[in-house]
Amino acid sequence: MKPAPFEYHVPTTVEEALAHLRHYGGEAKVLAGGQSLMPLLNFRLSRPAALVDINRIGALSYIEEENGTLRLGALTRQRAIERSDVVRSRLPLLTEATALVGHLPIRTRGTIGGSLAHADPSAEYPAVLTALEGQVVARGAGGERILRPEEFFRTYLTTTLGPDEILTEVRLPIPPPGSGWAFEEFSRRHGDFALVGIAVLLLVEGTRCAKARLVAAGAGPVPARLRGAEEILERDGLTEQSFEAAAARAAELVEPDSDIHASAAFRRHLTRVFTLRALRKAARRIHGGH
Amino acid sequence: MGTVVVGTSGRWVGRPLKRVEDPRLLTGTGTFVDDLPFQNVHHAGILRSPHAHARILGIDASAALKALGVVGVITGADAEALTRPFSVGVSAPIKYYCLAVDKARFVGEPVALVVARNRYLAEDALDLIRVQYEPLPAVVDPERALEPDAPVLHEAVGSNLACHRRLVYGDPERAFKEAEVVIRERFRFPKFGSTPIETYGVVARHDPVSGVLTVWSNFMGPFIMHPLVARALGLPENRLRFIIPPDIGGSFGIKTSIFPYIALICLAAMKTGVPVKWIEDRREHLLASSSGTDRVTYRELAARKDGTILGMRYRWYDNVGGYVRSPEPGCTFRPIGNWVGPYRFQDLDVEASVVMTNKSLTGPNRGYACGHLYFETERMMDLLAERLGLDPAEVRRRNFIPPHEFPYRTPTGGLYDSGDYPAAFEKALTLARYDELRREQARARAEGRLFGIGLAVAVDPSVSNMGYDTVALDPQFRSKPEYLPKSGATESATVKVDPLGKVIAILGTAPQGQGHQTIVAQIVADELGISPDDVTVVDEMDTFTRIWGISSGTYSSRFGSVGSSAVALAARKLKARLIAYAAHLMDLPAETFVFRDGQVSPASGKGPSYSIKDLAGRAHWHTESLPEGMEPGLQATAVFGFPQANAPDLQDRVNSSNTYGFIAEVMAVEVDPDTAAIRILRYVTVHDAGTIINPMIAEGQIYGGALHGLGGALYEELMYDEEGQLLTGTFMDYLVPTASEAPTIEIAHVVSPSPFTTLGAKGLGESSSMTVPAVVANAVSDALAPLGVRINELPVTPTRLWALMENARGAKR
Secondary structure (H helix, E strand, C coil), rough: CCCCCCCEEECCCCCHHHHHHHHHCCCCCEEECCCHHHHHHHHHCCCCCCCEEEECCHHCCCCECCCEEEEEEECCHHHHHHHHHHHHHHCCCHHHHHCCCCCCHHHHCCCCCHHHHHHCCHHHHHHHHHHHHEEEEECCCEEEEEEEEHHHHHCCCEEEECCCEEEEEEEEEEECCEEEEEEEECCCCCCCCCCEEEEEEEEEECEEEEEEEEEEECCCCCCCEEEHHHHHHHCCCCCHHHHHHHHHHHHHHHHCCCCCCCCCHHHHHHHHHHHHHHHHHHHHHHHCCC | CCCCCCCCCCCCCCCCCCCCCCHHCCCCCCCCCHCCCCCCCCCEEEECCCCCCCEEEECCCCHHHHHEEEEEEEEEHHHHHHHHCCCCCCCCCCCCCCCCEEEEEECCCEEEEEECCCCCHHHHCCCCCEEEHHHHHHHCCCCHHHHCCCCCCCCCCCEEEEEEEEEEECCCCHHHHCCEEEEEEEEECCCCCCCCCCCCEEEEECCCCCCCCEEEEEECCCCCCCHHHHHCCCHHHHHEEECCCCCCCCCCCCHHHHHHHHHHHHHHHHHHCCCCCEECCCHHHHHHHHCEEEEEEEEEEEECCCCCEEEEEEEEEEEEEECCCCCCCHHHCCCCCCCCCCCCEEEEEEEEEEEEEECCCCCCCCCCCHHHHHHHHHHHHEEEEEECCHHHHHHHHHEEECCHCCCCCCCCCCECCCCCCCCCCCCHHCCCHHHHHHHHHHHHHCCEEEEEEEEEEEEEEECCCHHHHHHCCHHHHHHHCCCCCCCEEEEEEEEEEECCEEEEEECCCCCCCHHHHHHHHHHHHHHHHCCCCCCEEEEEECCCCCCCCCCCCCCCCCHHHHHHHHHHHHHHHHHHHHHHHHHHHCCHHHCHEEEEEEEEEECCCCCCCEEEHHCCCHHHHHHHCCCCCCCCCEECCCCCCCCCCCCCCCCCCCCCCCEEEEEEEEECCCCCCCCEEEEEEEEEEEEEEEECCHHHHHHHHHHHHHHHHHHHHHHHHCCCCCCCCCCCCCCCCCCCHHHHHHCCCCCCCCCCCCCCCCCCECCCCCCHHHHHHHHHHHHHHHHHHCEEEEEEEECCHHHHHHHHHHHHHHCCC
């Protein structure tokens, strides 16, 4: 379990990092928190010619609120997000999801940008980005591209990020006050990747559900936006009947796979169970309830 | 611990002394095999078969040999030319070498080895070795492997059956004829290990001048490993030196199976002429270290309507993987003396098949075969209760061996030394408030909740008798004049006093984290009336300097029972010598002296006393003062052996262990009807391990054993696909329970001192690993009784349980 030989670079600016990436023409890998990449290297499943270690680019680590959007530097550690007061008050969905990412030592090293760029469909952050209709900023030689989740995630562990691009920022719109939210997941042990995870965001106007966002993690090649289920909630309102109907619809919409931890049928079933649980929890939280 | 003061009445044994080992381990200053410094050490990388079953047509290592930093490559051809196959415990002609020779028989089997300047370069060079394989069909299921058209792993054997024994005790035919109730069931027990935090590590150095091969390794013997490796390498045993580093990071039986790697690294050191080091990485560990067997069982139980068991039939298919690696097939025979468990039935029919398949090799794993045994038996007890409409507690009560019958000879030859099974069982029920739990269950069920209560009991064997393994050979084979019978369970210890009166205790084996230094200091302090602080315990094994026997080692829950006996006896011998010396100095008969508080005093109370320090100074500095015939120096060595450890008789009866404890457990669970998640609400475990030397260490062992059992019950399985590829090769897929998954464990003890050990202590190291699979399966089955779901296969994962629940609901709809 020793990696194959590689060159190692430690740039201190994004420009410097991009120059290294260009030099290797797709044969280099960006090292951020390393929580997924290091095992891949040690198993020799990934054999890049070079590692571009961005951990010294201090400018990539920040949490800022600006015009109704939370901007997070790609190198922001998950643990910093978990402990951030501004995240907790503006985007509690992100706080709740972050606490479910791996274990504390993993979150201490792991970064939000790394998790998104790794694009594991079972992971929490891709689902949260999708539910919040956020954006990621990809910087390359030609400047910046701003990508929506559906433009960013392609399939398992694959994004549209170019080989000479670096994910620099994550932008998450702050939902209006009084919204309901929940992240619920089922995993075999504490800290494991979820068999199924559900992110819910409910925006209300008066008693009406103005907007529902429902995303499933672990139930397909990319985070699954469950539009058919969202429509039921937006049409029929936030009642126990509509929750059940939306949960049943959600289970029809996902395309899970079978693996040693769960059959596709079980994942589909869990999608229904956890959609329902997440919706109930989110509804309880509307207007500051718990 | 020096702050605790005990007087004449106080004893150190029985106190929860803090472990003297912990400060160095908790501050990261322990010394493990990987920490040992060596000059010019080179590192091994091992090339492993990607195929489950393949003929090796050729190996081209030329490019690897030219690679940077490489000093040598070893292949199967070297193993065949320079070593002998390991002895196997069965009569089938199985050739098992330290490297694959003609064929690879499981994914991960070592095929070649590179020695290089460092591990990185060694692994780079592995990429350059070209092996030409002819892939062959694989078989992974033990029943499928016995079908006539199954692929055969060892052509010389002719089938995949490594060993088959039919063992009949009493008259099971009659028992089943007379039965009023017969229960039949099939069970599957999973393949899982114990994943010690420290993996295997071996460093070997060959001295061409003396011809001595020295091995530093985290083995747990020397046990049979030393003779097995010496024989494989063709070395006289006094040219092979095994040394254990000061610390080992856990074993749980798994490190018994390190010996093929010891032979392999020795071969590499001999061939390359440099010291060679190999530290197993976690991927190698999951792929190819060791695990317990997966087993398919067919059980039959004959009983009367009142719940009295008349007899049982066990038909076992134990899957040992690609070869039989010693001490397998202990997976089948290790618990032979306690096959009947705590029950008094006399008629037993066992048909055991040891089967080879294209899975990794097996060996002792905490509870060695007892987790399998009690999972089956205790499930059968619940099925009997269900059939008869009796409370599962009552069915057990009606079959326990009564307390007045100890020592109790089981029909299979076991000699249970002591116990009071009903008392321990009732204690567990009381502690769990069993009747109240049943009422709670009734309320929960009325609300539609899935609430279950499980019971499990077990006889907990410790200190295995080497002889048990030879039941794998039939009695005719064992009767041949050239056959050397095997038996034994021994351990040694030396206690010596230095000229200033401080004590050193030297052990004949090494722990892997059990805390020998702490408990030996407690025992010696009691025997000599001194403080544990005054005792230094040396527990690092060195086969050239320690006194050891073929059964020596820290396995089979041995030390608390056999090791503690040797230590106490050595201290007593030394004490007798101190008395004799003091008597000589006073010119009085030895009988008139007593040993108290670290002093030899006249029993009359009149006259001077001699402290240990005083006597030690005189004895070491002034040998002329010793009585005639007394050896100079103040040390005593004791080798303790159990006379009850016999070789199997012609009826295949053998006392397979030497002390037998008892475990009684109650568990309450609730199953989420939507997710099939299992929540453990209560878990009570009562143990009878005789005298408890250190209750804190005992509690730690019970916690650890319970969590290992929980792994096999709920989480862990080395899963293979049909082609023999391992599906759980990392800790992302092979799920080990962590602190977050640990339930609250309520522990209590009952003490029935063993009459066969010096302190009355029995082993406790494996403990609840052997009951938790049973108690979980019984509790979950009970929770799902309204659906009619029975747990006869482990681990009970959510996806499996949900499928069972859906099937049952479908059948009800």
